[in-house]
Amino acid sequence: MKGLIGVLGGMGPAATVDMFNKFVTFTSASSDQQHIPLLISSIPDIPDRTAALMQEGHSPLPAMRDYLQRLEQAGAECIVIPCNTAHFWFDELRQSCHVELLNIVEATLNEVCASGQHHIGLLATNATLYMGLYQQAIEAHGLRCIAPDREGQEQVMESIYALKAGDAEHARRLMERQADALFARGAQIIVLGCTEVPVILAEAQRAQPERYIESTGALVRAGIRWYEKRVGKTDLLTQ
Amino acid sequence: MKGLIGVLGGMGPAATVDMFNKFVTFTSASSDQQHIPLLISSIPDIPDRTAALMQEGHSPLPAMRDYLQRLEQAGAECIVIPCNTAHFWFDELRQSCHVELLNIVEATLNEVCASGQHHIGLLATNATLYMGLYQQAIEAHGLRCIAPDREGQEQVMESIYALKAGDAEHARRLMERQADALFARGAQIIVLGCTEVPVILAEAQRAQPERYIESTGALVRAGIRWYEKRVGKTDLLTQ
Numbered sequence: 029m030k031g032l033i034g035v036l037g038g039m040g041p042a043a044t045v046d047m048f049n050k051f052v053t054f055t056s057a058s059s060d061q062q063h064i065p066l067l068i069s070s071i072p073d074i075p076d077r078t079a080a081l082m083q084e085g086h087s088p089l090p091a092m093r094d095y096l097q098r099l100e101q102a103g104a105e106c107i108v109i110p111c112n113t114a115h116f117w118f119d120e121l122r123q124s125c126h127v128e129l130l131n132i133v134e135a136t137l138n139e140v141c142a143s144g145q146h147h148i149g150l151l152a153t154n155a156t157l158y159m160g161l162y163q164q165a166i167e168a169h170g171l172r173c174i175a176p177d178r179e180g181q182e183q184v185m186e187s188i189y190a191l192k193a194g195d196a197e198h199a200r201r202l203m204e205r206q207a208d209a210l211f212a213r214g215a216q217i218i219v220l221g222c223t224e225v226p227v228i229l230a231e232a233q234r235a236q237p238e239r240y241i242e243s244t245g246a247l248v249r250a251g252i253r254w255y256e257k258r259v260g261k262t263d264l265l266t267q
Numbered sequence: 268m269k270g271l272i273g274v275l276g277g278m279g280p281a282a283t284v285d286m287f288n289k290f291v292t293f294t295s296a297s298s299d300q301q302h303i304p305l306l307i308s309s310i311p312d313i314p315d316r317t318a319a320l321m322q323e324g325h326s327p328l329p330a331m332r333d334y335l336q337r338l339e340q341a342g343a344e345c346i347v348i349p350c351n352t353a354h355f356w357f358d359e360l361r362q363s364c365h366v367e368l369l370n371i372v373e374a375t376l377n378e379v380c381a382s383g384q385h386h387i388g389l390l391a392t393n394a395t396l397y398m399g400l401y402q403q404a405i406e407a408h409g410l411r412c413i414a415p416d417r418e419g420q421e422q423v424m425e426s427i428y429a430l431k432a433g434d435a436e437h438a439r440r441l442m443e444r445q446a447d448a449l450f451a452r453g454a455q456i457i458v459l460g461c462t463e464v465p466v467i468l469a470e471a472q473r474a475q476p477e478r479y480i481e482s483t484g485a486l487v488r489a490g491i492r493w494y495e496k497r498v499g500k501t502d503l504l505t506q
Contacts, residue, residue, distance in 0.1 A: 029310055040299035041291045048287055048309070052280045058432040060279035060311040067337075068307040070287070071268055072299040098306075102341050193297040194505075266433075 031258040032065045033251050034104025034127075036096050038072035039088075039111035040192045043223035043244065047110040050248040056266045064255050064264070067104055069095045077113035078185075081155040089117050093124050100127055105258065108132075108251050110223045112243055113155045128254065135250040136219060136243045137165045143241060149215030150175045151206060151229075152222045154185055162221050174215045180206050188224045199228045207232060217241055270497040271304045272490050273343025273366075275335050277311035278327075278350035279431045282462035282483065286349040289487040295505045303494050303503075306343055308334045316352035317424075320394040328356050332363050339366055344497065347371075347490050349462045351482055352394045367493065374489040375458060375482045376404045382480060388454030389414045390445060390468075391461045393424055401460045413454045419445050427463045438467045446471060456480055 033051075037044030048068055057063045074092055079085030092114060099107055106128040109115065115133055122129050140148055148166050150173055156162065157175055166173040176184055187202035207229060210218055220226050220242035226233065233240050252265050272290075276283030287307055296302045313331055318324030331353060338346055345367040348354065354372055361368050379387060387405050389412055395401065396414055405412040415423055426441035446468060449457055459465050459481035465472065472479050484506075491504050 029312075032310065038299065038302070038304075041302045041305075045284065045288045045291055048307070049284045052284055053433070056433070059428075060277065060313075060315065060431055063277070063280045063309070063311040065277075065310040065312065066280075066307075068287070068305075068309065070302075070307065071271065071304040072302040073268075073304065074299075076299065098341050102337050189298075192299050194292070194295070 029065050029103050030105070031255050032067055032103050032105055033255060034099030034102070034107045035066060035068040036092065036099060036107055036109045037068055038070040039074055039077065039114055040224060041070050041072050042191060042227050043110050044068065044070045046223065046227045047108070047244050047248060050245055051251065054245070054248055054252060054266055056264055064252065067099055067102055069099055071095055077111060077116070078153045078155040081113070081116060082158065088114065089120060092117065092121060096121060096125055100125065106130065106251065106254050108247050110244055110247065112161065112221050112223060113153050115161060116155065116159050130247060130250050130254065132243050132247045133161050133165060135246040136162075136221065136241060137169070139241045139246045140166065140171070140217070140219060141169055143217055145216040147172050147174060147214045147216045149207070149210035149218035150221055151184055151203065151210070151218060151225050153188060154181060156221055157181065162219060174210055174213050176206050176209065180209055187228055188222060191224050191228050196228070200231065203228045204232055211239070219243070268304050268342050269344070270494050271306055271342050271344055272494060273338030273341070273346045274305060274307040275331060275338060275346055275348045276307055277309040278313055278316065278348075278353055279463060280309050280311050281430060281466050282349050283307065283309045285462065285466045286347070286483050286487060289484055290490065293484070293487055293491060293505055295503055303491065306338055306341055308338055310334055316350060316355070317392045317394040320352070320355060321397065327353065328359060331356065331360060335360060335364055339364065345369065345490065345493050347486050349483055349486065351400065351460050351462060352392050354400060355394065355398050369486060369489050369493065371482050371486045372400050372404060374485040375401075375460065375480060376408070378480045378485045379405065379410070379456075379458060380408055382456055384455040386411050386413060386453045386455045388446070388449030388457035389460055390423055390442065390449070390457060390464050392427060393420060395460055396420065401458060413449055413452050415445050415448065419448055426467055427461060430463050430467050435467070439470065442467045443471055450478070458482070
């Protein structure tokens with residue numbers, strides 16, 4: 029299957045549904061057959077990424093390698109991973125991957141730079157913050173990164189785990205408060221640098237899409253552009 | 268991966284997103300790791316099922332067989348197909364399949380019988396109606412099946428293809444009118460016997476869930492029950 033995109037998902041499942049939905053809705057297609065071919069692994073027994081980095085939990089790398097290889101063996105020509113924290117292991121995964129592996133942080137940063145804004149809020153997991161995945165890249169572009177304070181960050185994590193446990197409403201209330209706090213501290217846009225956050229803040233994004241840059245959508249757009257090049261099509265992107 | 272469920276999707280992609288979302292939201296889980304492992308094929312170049320049956324289009328069977336075998340080779344122990352019309356080829360697919368293959372019509376009929384209602388409306392593709400997939404089973408249980416008249420059925424098909432082409436709003440308006448017509452003709456509940464229809468009528472179902480029995484959800488529940496047996500768990504189903 030020419031142009032088959034593999035999705036190494038399950039981290040978590042709801043974020044993987046969100047990515048799949050964005051692939052379908054961001055593709056301009058007038059029939060089933062014009063949509064982008066996807067093979068989605070949502071095998072969620074991969075050890076928790078944040079726990080591995082912050083609490084000495086089991087490493088997710090062996091399971092991620094295993095499921096990535098299955099996607100390759102099944103014919104995927106390009107792989108995307110809808111989990112920002114998992115990108116701590118990006119270089120190791122790329123080394124064991126024989127096809128194109130798109131990077132969610134790069135895809136998101138491209139959209140941050142294109143926005144023309146300078147004060148960039150950041151909602152992400154403790155581990156993503158701790159590793160500096162986004163802050164370093166944002167500051168390397170001469171922009172200012174505004175992350176939650178210690179107490180606020182605890183609420184961000186409570187919200188993310190609430191969504192993973194199925195309590196979307198509790199997750200939404202907690203996260204909207206933290207987004208408001210970042211805007212109050214001068215953020216002009218907020219990077220949703222955890223793939224659970226666009227699910228949690230879906231309503232706020234619908235109301236004011238120009239205030240958010242979300243990593244799942246950025247990676248989907250990068251995937252659609254990869255597919256366009258691979259099969260020689262253009263104008264597949266609706267947004 | 269013990270209990271891996273393969274989803275032979277892409278028929279169409281939006282219906283496959285809906286199935287994936289239902290697997291996630293219908294599973295009682297307090298962390299990523301407790302969710303059901305899924306491998307989802309959304310390779311949509313499978314020839315149109317209705318066109319194959321009604322207009323002598325290409326058969327979708329070879330492509331469905333190919334993608335089903337890939338799911339098996341990647342470790343799926345049970346396969347579900349979120350497309351009712353594709354179930355015309357169910358017996359052929361079962362013959363070439365070495366693992367469990369769950370049937371969407373059987374899963375849906377079980378829920379129809381459990382509802383205790385006797386006048387059953389039916390929204391499905393021309394091909395599903397033409398083959399009598401649902402009518403025969405409904406009538407075999409001594410129940411009355413109420414399908415749209417010829418003109419109404421044309422609107423049903425226009426609605427389904429509108430969703431496939433990305434026009435969800437036009438699809439919704441057309442389909443709600445046909446649902447209302449079936450209720451007006453005495454339907455106590457309506458079977459949504461095409462996996463695009465639950466996507467199109469999502470709002471109407473949220474408002475009055477007791478009036479609809481939808482095939483995607485029925486198949487997801489059957490899949491979750493299969494998984495419970497396979498891994499020896501109980502109480503995974505939230506709805």
